[in-house]
Amino acid sequence: MPEITARAAYSVDIDAGVELYALNEREPLPPASTTKIATALLLVRNVDDLSQTVTIEPQDVNGDGESTMALQAGDIVTYRDLLYGLLLPSGNDAANTVARLVGGQLLFAEGVPGGDPVERFVQEMNALAAEFKLEQTHFLNPTGLHQDGHVSSPRDLAILARRAFTQRAIRDVIVQPTYVVNYQGPNPREATIETSVAMKRNDPDGVVGGKTGTTPEAGACLVLETQESGGNRVITVLLGSAIEFNEDGTRNDETDRRYDDMRAILAKMDEDYRWVDISNDEEIPGLGTEMSAWQVELKNNDSIVVPRHGGDAITYLLQLGPEAKPNAEVGRVLFFLGAEQVAERAVVQLAPGGQSASVPLAA
Numbered sequence: 636m637p638e639i640t641a642r643a644a645y646s647v648d649i650d651a652g653v654e655l656y657a658l659n660e661r662e663p664l665p666p667a668s669t670t671k672i673a674t675a676l677l678l679v680r681n682v683d684d685l686s687q688t689v690t691i692e693p694q695d696v697n698g699d700g701e702s703t704m705a706l707q708a709g710d711i712v713t714y715r716d717l718l719y720g721l722l723l724p725s726g727n728d729a730a731n732t733v734a735r736l737v738g739g740q741l742l743f744a745e746g747v748p749g750g751d752p753v754e755r756f757v758q759e760m761n762a763l764a765a766e767f768k769l770e771q772t773h774f775l776n777p778t779g780l781h782q783d784g785h786v787s788s789p790r791d792l793a794i795l796a797r798r799a800f801t802q803r804a805i806r807d808v809i810v811q812p813t814y815v816v817n818y819q820g821p822n823p824r825e826a827t828i829e830t831s832v833a834m835k836r837n838d839p840d841g842v843v844g845g846k847t848g849t850t851p852e853a854g855a856c857l858v859l860e861t862q863e864s865g866g867n868r869v870i871t872v873l874l875g876s877a878i879e880f881n882e883d884g885t886r887n888d889e890t891d892r893r894y895d896d897m898r899a900i901l902a903k904m905d906e907d908y909r910w911v912d913i914s915n916d917e918e919i920p921g922l923g924t925e926m927s928a929w930q931v932e933l934k935n936n937d938s939i940v941v942p943r944h945g946g947d948a949i950t951y952l953l954q955l956g957p958e959a960k961p962n963a964e965v966g967r968v969l970f971f972l973g974a975e976q977v978a979e980r981a982v983v984q985l986a987p988g989g990q991s992a993s994v995p996l997a998a
Contacts, residue, residue, distance in 0.1 A: 637903040639896040642854065642875030645789035646900060649797045650867040650937040651978065655904060663771040663786035664874045667848025667856045668702065668725045670779030672792070673760050674733055675721050675808075676799040678714065681737045685715040685804060690820070695732040700884060701780070704729050704816065704828055711819040718804065719814040722846060723830045727778040734777035753777065767794055781852040789872035796858050796870050800843075809844030809860070812836050834859065834894055841901075843868065847893075851880050855893035861901065865910035865938030871900055910938040911949060913970070913980065922951050922968065929955060930985045931965060939970055939978035947973040953982070961986035 636644065636656045643659035679685070691710040697703045704720030706712070706728040712720075720729030731753070738752030741759060753776075760774040771788035772795075779785070787795075799805050808814075813829045830836060831847045845859035855878040861869050876893035880886050914936040916923050926932055941949065955966035966982040 637899040639873070639899055640877035640892045641873040641896050643789045644871070644873050644896070644900065645793050646869060646871040646904065647793050648863075648867050648869050648940050649793075651940045653940040653978075655869065655908065655940070656871075656900060657790075660790040661771055661788050663773075663788055665781055665785065665850065665853035666779060666787040666792060666874065667781070667850045667853035668727075668779040669787070669792055669846050669848040669856050669858050669872075669874075670774060670777070670785070671721045671725060671730055671848075672795050672799045672846050672858065673763055673774065674730050674777045675718060675805055676795070676802065677737060677756070677759055677763060678718055678721070678733050679802050679804045681740060682714045685713060685718065687714050688712065688819070689714065689717070689732065689736055691728075691732060692735065695728055695735060697726075697728045697731075701727040701778075702831070703727060705826060706732065707818075707820075707822055709821045712816065715804075716816050719808050719811075719816070720828060722805070722808045723811070723814055724828045725831050725847060726828075727780065730778040764791070764795075767791075767798060769794060779848050779850070779853075781850045787874075789874055792858050792872045792874075793870045796846075796860065796872070800860055800870070806844075809846070811844075812839070832857070832859065834897065849878060849886055849891075851884075854878055855891050857893045857897060859897060863910045863938070865912055867910055867938050867940070869904070871897060873897060873900075907943060908940050909943050911941055912936075912938050913968075913978075919949060919951055919970075922953070925953055926982065929953075930958075930987075931955065931982045932985055933968065934964065934981035934983050937980075939980075941972050941977050949977070955982065959984045 636658050643662045645660035646655040688711050691706045693708040702725040704726030717729045720726040734753045734756035738756030742750045742755050764772040769791035772791045775782045775785040818824050832845045834842050841861045843860040848856035854875040857873045859871050876896045879890040911918050950971045952969040959965050963984050964981050965984045968980050970978040
């Protein structure tokens with residue numbers, strides 16, 4: 636792990652399933668607005684049609700100094716607008732609205748229409764944490780505003796981000812640097828909101844997207860997805876990077892070190908690891924030919940992650956069982972760097988004639 640200011644950090648290749656760096660990765664810490672990853676995931680789980688319109692109530696609107704998508708009481712926006720408002724400018728007003736509406740839907744479905752919808756939504760957030768086995772996570776609100784006991788850990792947030800960022804509706808949002816909101820209602824207007832993730836705006840090469848969080852108690856936090864040259868996706872989480880706040884409570888962005896910390900980790904990653912395309916005969920000589928002879932193929936072609944140290948070539952061991960029906964798993968390929976096993980991949984049976992039996996996924 637490179638030298639960083641963050642109190643805790645975690646980086647994992649979510650395609651290869653390889654942990655890359657870890658620092659206090661299980662320590663429960665205030666997550667600030669990275670909380671909104673859970674809020675966004677519950678929105679897309681509970682709303683089938685994001686083009687539905689909703690009306691903003693006075694209780695949804697922000698307090699002074701909070702991050703916002705500039706909602707006003709009486710505005711009419713879509714759920715999709717709220718999703719963008721959650722994940723780009725990190726609007727607490729968007730989070731308040733989502734919690735009220737989705738929590739209200741849950742209460743109505745359960746026959747408890749008079750309950751507190753925000754409280755019910757927070758219960759659902761914690762049910763989500765239990766579902767994903769987020770052992771250091773406990774939510775007390777949908778925004779990430781500081782409350783004692785509202786905590787998560789870098790490892791938990793990486794698991795949460797993996798589940799959220801693979802949702803198409805959420806991924807469509809985080810990859811965008813900006814979004815135009817058309818506010819309808821008594822004060823119709825149009826405004827462009829932009830991502831709070833400065834790396835997405837300023838040095839986007841390899842940056843898919845992510846979510847920030849910042850409070851005096853949490854420090855500067857960041858959940859970032861990047862893509863390596865081999866196509867694999869890496870999620871890196873920082874909690875508690877250095878940042879200072881002015882006397883009026885506003886943050887001093889010149890002191891924000893989260894992006895320095897993130898760049899240091901990504902640079903060290905390039906020094907320490909390489910991503911190997913296992914479907915490339917030049918990278919793994921002989922594997923393609925041998926699998927073709929046995930009428931099998933790799934179940935997936937995600938690159939494997941190997942340390943850059945040493946000059947050993949990558950070797951493999953193909954282990955096969957009896958021939959089976961097309962697309963059935965029939966064995967494994969073990970990959971070695973020297974004497975150390977560094978990865979393994981499932982192998983499936985091809986259809987007669989050597990054609991893949993898999994059916995393309997719908998767009």
